[in-house]
Amino acid sequence: xxxxxxxxxxxxxxxxxxxxxxxxxxxxxxxxxxxxxxxxxxxxxxxxxxxxxxxxxxxxxxxxxxxxxxxxxxxxxxxxxxxxxxxxxxxxxxxxxxxxxxxxxxxxxxxxxxxxxxxxxxxxxxxxxxxxxxxxxxxxxxxxxxxxxxxxxxxxxxxxxxxxxxxxxxxxxxxxxxxxxxxxxxxxxxxxxxxxxxxxxxxxxxxxxxxxxxxxxxxxxxxxxxxxxxxxxxxxxxxxxxxxxxxxxxxxxxxxxxxxxxxxxxxxxxxxxxxxxxxxxxxxxxxxxxxxxxxxxxxxxxxxxxxxxxxxxxxxxxxxxxxxxxxxxxxxxxxxxxxxxxxxxxxxxxxxxxxxxxxxxxxxxxxxxxxxxxxxxxxxxxxxxxxxxxxxxxxxxxxxxxxxxxxxxxxxxxxxxxxxxxxxxxxxxxxxxxxxxxxxxxxxxxxxxxxxxxxxxxxxxxxxxxxxxxxxxxxxxxxxxxxxxxxxxxxxxxxxxxxxxxxxxxxxxxxxxxxxxxxxxxxxxxxxxxxxxxxxxxxxxxxxxxxxxxxxxxxxxxxxxxxxxxxxxxxxxxxxxxxxxxxxxxxxxxxxxxxxxxxxxxxxxxxxxxxxxxxxxxxxxxxxxxxxxxxxxxxxxxxxxxxxxxxxxxxxxxxxxxxxxxxxxxxxxxxxxxxxxxxxxxxxxxxxxxxxxxxxxxxxxxxxxxxxxxxxxxxxxxxxx
Amino acid sequence: xxxxxxxxxxxxxxxxxxxxxxxxxxxxxxxxxxxxxxxxxxxxxxxxxxxxxxxxxxxxxxxxxxxxxxxxxxxxxxxxxxxxxxxxxxxxxxxxxxxxxxxxxxxxxxxxxxxxxxxxxxxxxxxxxxxxxxxxxxxxxxxxxxxxxxxxxxxxxxxxxxxxxxxxxx
Numbered sequence: 057x058x059x060x061x062x063x064x065x066x067x068x069x070x071x072x073x074x075x076x077x078x079x080x081x082x083x084x085x086x087x088x089x090x091x092x093x094x095x096x097x098x099x100x101x102x103x104x105x106x107x108x109x110x111x112x113x114x115x116x117x118x119x120x121x122x123x124x125x126x127x128x129x130x131x132x133x134x135x136x137x138x139x140x141x142x143x144x145x146x147x148x149x150x151x152x153x154x155x156x157x158x159x160x161x162x163x164x165x166x167x168x169x170x171x172x173x174x175x176x177x178x179x180x181x182x183x184x185x186x187x188x189x190x191x192x193x194x195x196x197x198x199x200x201x202x203x204x205x206x207x208x209x210x211x212x213x214x215x216x217x218x219x220x221x222x223x224x225x226x227x228x229x230x231x232x233x234x235x236x237x238x239x240x241x242x243x244x245x246x247x248x249x250x251x252x253x254x255x256x257x258x259x260x261x262x263x264x265x266x267x268x269x270x271x272x273x274x275x276x277x278x279x280x281x282x283x284x285x286x287x288x289x290x291x292x293x294x295x296x297x298x299x300x301x302x303x304x305x306x307x308x309x310x311x312x313x314x315x316x317x318x319x320x321x322x323x324x325x326x327x328x329x330x331x332x333x334x335x336x337x338x339x340x341x342x343x344x345x346x347x348x349x350x351x352x353x354x355x356x357x358x359x360x361x362x363x364x365x366x367x368x369x370x371x372x373x374x375x376x377x378x379x380x381x382x383x384x385x386x387x388x389x390x391x392x393x394x395x396x397x398x399x400x401x402x403x404x405x406x407x408x409x410x411x412x413x414x415x416x417x418x419x420x421x422x423x424x425x426x427x428x429x430x431x432x433x434x435x436x437x438x439x440x441x442x443x444x445x446x447x448x449x450x451x452x453x454x455x456x457x458x459x460x461x462x463x464x465x466x467x468x469x470x471x472x473x474x475x476x477x478x479x480x481x482x483x484x485x486x487x488x489x490x491x492x493x494x495x496x497x498x499x500x501x502x503x504x505x506x507x508x509x510x511x512x513x514x515x516x517x518x519x520x521x522x523x524x525x526x527x528x529x530x531x532x533x534x535x536x537x538x539x540x541x542x543x544x545x546x547x548x549x550x551x552x553x554x555x556x557x558x559x560x561x562x563x564x565x566x567x568x569x570x571x572x573x574x575x576x577x578x579x580x581x582x583x584x585x586x587x588x589x590x591x592x593x594x595x596x597x598x599x600x601x602x603x604x605x606x607x608x609x610x611x612x613x614x615x616x617x618x619x620x621x622x623x624x625x626x627x628x629x630x631x632x633x634x635x636x637x638x639x640x641x642x643x644x645x646x647x648x649x650x651x652x653x654x655x656x657x658x659x660x661x662x663x664x665x666x667x668x669x670x671x672x673x674x675x676x677x678x679x680x681x682x683x684x685x686x687x688x689x690x691x692x693x694x695x696x697x698x699x700x701x702x703x704x705x706x707x708x709x710x711x712x713x714x715x716x717x718x719x720x721x722x723x724x725x726x727x728x729x730x731x732x733x734x735x736x737x738x739x740x741x742x743x744x745x746x747x748x749x750x751x752x753x754x755x756x757x758x759x760x761x762x763x764x765x766x767x768x769x770x771x772x773x774x775x776x777x
Numbered sequence: 778x779x780x781x782x783x784x785x786x787x788x789x790x791x792x793x794x795x796x797x798x799x800x801x802x803x804x805x806x807x808x809x810x811x812x813x814x815x816x817x818x819x820x821x822x823x824x825x826x827x828x829x830x831x832x833x834x835x836x837x838x839x840x841x842x843x844x845x846x847x848x849x850x851x852x853x854x855x856x857x858x859x860x861x862x863x864x865x866x867x868x869x870x871x872x873x874x875x876x877x878x879x880x881x882x883x884x885x886x887x888x889x890x891x892x893x894x895x896x897x898x899x900x901x902x903x904x905x906x907x908x909x910x911x912x913x914x915x916x917x918x919x920x921x922x923x924x925x926x927x928x929x930x931x932x933x934x935x936x937x938x939x940x941x942x943x944x945x946x947x
Contacts, residue, residue, distance in 0.1 A: 413851075418877070436848060438847050443887070443888060479917060614877070
């Protein structure tokens with residue numbers, strides 16, 4: 057577990073005794089309510105307090121909601137008690153205190169509940185507040201009593217935590233009483249209590265955004281449209297841009313006066329660069345940083361063409377802070393024009409919050425399925441099945457459910473303006489990597505296995521991939537399966553529940569070389585080190601992991617592998633702990649990825665591997681260090697000096713032979729270095745022995761592993777596993 | 778290789794069509810060279826010439842056609858899966874998604890409902906002439922841009938007009 061964990065017990069914003077609601081607390085709350093109102097909801101039967109899935113108990117849209125209907129048991133038949141509705145508990149809550157503050161979003165009742173709970177942690181240090189990380193509970197269990205709503209579930213996180221579960225208790229109050237604070241208790245997987253946060257209610261909205269509109273002189277800003285003007289797929293109501301986002305649970309606070317941008321400086325048609333400059337000059341809240349501030353600019357026309365109604369042009373620096381609408385196209389007072397204008401405004405602002413077009417959701421990183429029939433602000437009218445007329449007839453003037461989930465509960469950097477680049481993280485998490493394909497006619501089977509199922513902490517994690525044709529006629533396949541080559545993506549579900557995608561440090565560009573998998577060549581196999589990449593170490597936490605691969609076939613098919621599981625063990629001895637420390641350094645991770653390097657910038661990593669070999673030479677894990685050091689020693693290494701001179705370190709053949717021989721010379725089937733990697737190492741060893749003139753040794757190496765010189769593994773030729 | 782390695786063919790029903798009824802228009806882009814070639818179908822903005830490849834449909838008839846409501850904003854990035862490799866003699870429908878391409882219909886054709894009797898002529902021009910990457914790559918970026926640009930160099934640069942498909946409307 058990370059030493060910095062806002063869910064661990066020592067970071068509570070209140071003491072452990074404060075979070076439990078005793079009967080006295082409940083009585084006090086009820087007394088408080090009674091002071092405000094004469095009567096309130098009657099006591100309910102015990103069955104009403106049993107945990108139930110949110111889907112069964114959540115009322116339909118409309119605020120306020122009565123979570124539990126009153127029971128007709130009047131205390132005095134002659135004086136029916138007044139039944140005051142309960143306030144919905146959904147909304148935004150925020151703790152105070154140090155060192156962490158929690159912004160909590162509860163979304164289990166009220167308007168269009170999405171049955172989620174999410175939150176962001178902020179770290180306070182001195183006078184600074186920084187964003188720490190986010191979590192979301194996708195399937196909470198909600199239990200309701202007359203006095204309390206309790207929400208429990210396991211969260212996905214952007215950060216590593218030993219307390220993935222949480223329990224939220226929110227006292228219920230009547231609609232005329234103030235909203236109560238939520239108490240959030242984090243728990244370990246074994247229900248050991250972690251941190252507790254008291255979060256006073258803040259807003260019925262899940263996010264609040266500062267919204268500024270500017271315009272050119274000739275543009276009249278859109279104001280409102282009554283959706284009952286023409287038939288549509290939703291109820292008639294008067295909608296503005298602000299109200300449209302409010303319906304999604306996002307508060308737009310209009311800020312500042314509308315600036316009128318002098319058009320004379322840029323001509324009539326606007327390029328994206330000009331729009332960006334206009335934003336920097338006129339958006340009074342602009343900053344090159346993530347923040348909840350967004351700018352909409354009503355311009356004349358895009359230089360891209362007269363069919364461009366609007367654009368989210370901001371793709372420089374901290375992206376997605378501004379968009380433009382083009383009033384030469386969408387301006388006017390005709391009802392259908394105003395209808396289209398409303399849609400364009402809301403649509404372009406949707407891009408600012410990292411929403412993709414409905415029919416292009418698969419462009420997201422990671423991708424999610426397209427929804428071309430979505431009745432959403434984010435669809436194109438012409439792309440909707442049946443065309444524009446069908447779209448307008450069906451459109452309820454709202455975002456579809458997954459988009460609302462994204463807006464309300466997406467990890468902060470994936471939503472906030474100035475956060476992740478457009479399209480990155482445009483889906484909450486990668487739900488596909490661990491969801492089965494509905495139909496697979498690819499004619500291929502992808503198998504993934506880990507070289508071991510239990511790894512020591514710090515031990516390099518290597519996977520084996522095997523692609524087989526299941527088609528009798530054979531199937532075309534890319535020659536390379538290694539995830540460095542972009543045709544295979546590896547998803548990793550970490551012990552915390554977070555799903556991450558392995559990203560190699562270096563993407564290798566390869567051509568479209570393919571082979572036919574058929575009876576002659578039935579399978580393609582590869583092994584790959586996935587322990588370290590752009591995301592750092594992927595297996596540095598103790599616990600259980602799931603790993604799955606996705607292969608992009610030449611015909612466009614996406615072939616999912618089985619889900620492999622592995623466990624990273626707790627260090628047991630002091631030696632285990634030191635070995636873990638010696639392996640788990642960024643320099644060491646890069647050295648494993650690169651199969652060694654002389655770079656002075658990785659010197660500390662090399663020194664750590666030397667310690668592994670010198671001090672723990674008999675430990676099986678030392679073979680990994682020998683492998684990396686041995687391969688690097690066997691090749692020359694060029695260094696460009698500060699004076700631009702090239703220094704070449706010649707291959708250290710004998711050193712390489714000594715190190716690699718120790719890796720290869722084992723018959724132990726449980727040796728930590730897997731068989732495919734050992735074959736690659738043996739090939740390197742044989743070539744090194746050739747270079748050293750050790751013909752006898754090379755012959756013995758090839759004989760030992762039944763290798764022939766012309767069967768060098770493809771991986772070795774490519775210079776990697 | 779012939780001067781134009783691709784042909785574009787429009788096919789419409791030979792029998793007379795009804796006023797106001799949709800007309801089935803089929804499109805086939807064929808590799809008429811003797812070697813495999815890469816090509817890209819109809820992408821966001823292709824129909825209006827906002828990005829390459831251009832697929833520019835045209836319909837002329839006895840009276841002007843109502844404007845088709847088409848809008849674009851952020852043109853989708855060109856991706857590797859948007860490329861189609863055609864063997865010699867092979868053809869494909871550039872509007873049909875088969876393997877994850879982002880191909881789109883040509884709305885000028887899918888919305889074509891002849892407003893009056895008479896003779897209508899349908900044409901389609903395919904252009905891959907631009908050598909400027911930015912005119913192909915779309916309005917925003919995704920990882921993999923470099924690979925797409927590399928494959929783009931394999932797409933032949935040309936401009937080819939289809940046959941004239943004639944629809945008679947009663």
